Structure formats: structure tokens, C-alpha cells
Amino acid sequence: MAKNLSSVTFTVLLLVLLMASTEILKIEAMNIKARCLPQGCKNATFSEECGPEPFTGSNNDCCHCCVAKYGREAVCKGVIEGPDKHCHCYKERMPSTGCKNATFSEECGPEPFTGSNNDCCHCCIARYGRNAVCKGVVELPDKHCHCYKER
Numbered sequence: 001m002a003k004n005l006s007s008v009t010f011t012v013l014l015l016v017l018l019m020a021s022t023e024i025l026k027i028e029a030m031n032i033k034a035r036c037l038p039q040g041c042k043n044a045t046f047s048e049e050c051g052p053e054p055f056t057g058s059n060n061d062c063c064h065c066c067v068a069k070y071g072r073e074a075v076c077k078g079v080i081e082g083p084d085k086h087c088h089c090y091k092e093r094m095p096s097t098g099c100k101n102a103t104f105s106e107e108c109g110p111e112p113f114t115g116s117n118n119d120c121c122h123c124c125i126a127r128y129g130r131n132a133v134c135k136g137v138v139e140l141p142d143k144h145c146h147c148y149k150e151r
Contacts, residue, residue: 036060036063036064036067036078040076040077041076041077041090041091041092042076042092043092043093044076044077044090044091044092044093045090045091045092045093045118046088046089046090047070047074047075047089047090047091048066048069048070048088048089049086049087049088049089050062050065050066050069050070050078050087050088050089051065051087053084053085053086054084054085054086055080055085055086055087056085057080057087058080059078059079059080061087062078062079062080062087062088062089063075063077063078063079064078065078065087065089066078066087066089069089070089074091074122074126075089075090075091076090076091076092077089077090078090091122093118099134099135099148099149099150100150101150101151102134102135102148102149102150102151103148103149103150103151104146104147104148105128105132105133105147105148105149106124106127106128106146106147107144107145107146107147108120108123108124108127108128108136108145108146108147109123109145111142111143111144112142112143112144113138113143113144113145114143115138115145116138117136117137117138119145120136120137120138120145120146120147121133121135121136121137122136123136123145123147124136124145124147127147128147132149133147133148133149134148134149134150135147135148136148
């Protein structure tokens, strides 16, 4: 009798543990879907648009669209804006003068580069990595995006 009771108790405990862990995973999955990029942007700049026009979902859906299309590293928020209800994706504005003792490293993007210094910095970071680049600058006369690293 004691042996059967022990087996039943063990089985019941195992089932309770399995059910509890499944519920915890469901709750975590809902929280991940529920809040997109909770850190937001400190110094945002417009990056791209995402999804249909007009965008019929919520700001949270817009944020998830941006992350799915451009990647978590490239997006700090997604917001539905304007009378046409477009989903706008934002990225963190990068400082273009983050070097103390810089040396030219690589070029990035099309020639001539049509974006800003901030866009150039993002291009450099996306291509060579955040640790390999301390600034990106569009330089004249040919308007090339030059990536710099610390000496």
C-alpha cells in the first residue's frame, strides 16, 4: 500500500510540475509578445516604414513589425503616426564623433552616400560591428561614408 501511495504521489507531483512549467512558459511568451522593446529610445531618429498602408494594428503590432523586418538591434521603437496611419520604425541616434584618437578604417554604403552622418554611423556599425567602429562620417568631395576606429 505504501509503495502504491508513493508512486501515486510521485506521479501527481510530476504532473503538477509539468502543468506549472507549461503555464510559466505561456505567461513568459505572452509578456514577450505584449511588450515590444520596453527600453524604448533615448535619442530616436526615424529609420524606415513597415507593414501595410494604412497600418491597421496597434503601436505594439507596429513595433513587432519593425523588429521582424529590420532586427532587434536596428530598432528602438515602432509607432503608428500621421493622418495616413503609417507604421514608423525608429533607431537610436548614434553619436558621429565618438572617437578620441580615430583612424580611417573602411568605407560603407553606396557612392555617393546620400544619407546623413548618423546614417553613415549606422551603416558602419551594421557592417563592421559596434566594437569595431567609433564614428561614421560622410566626407567630401565624393560624399563617401567613412568608418573610423580607435587607434
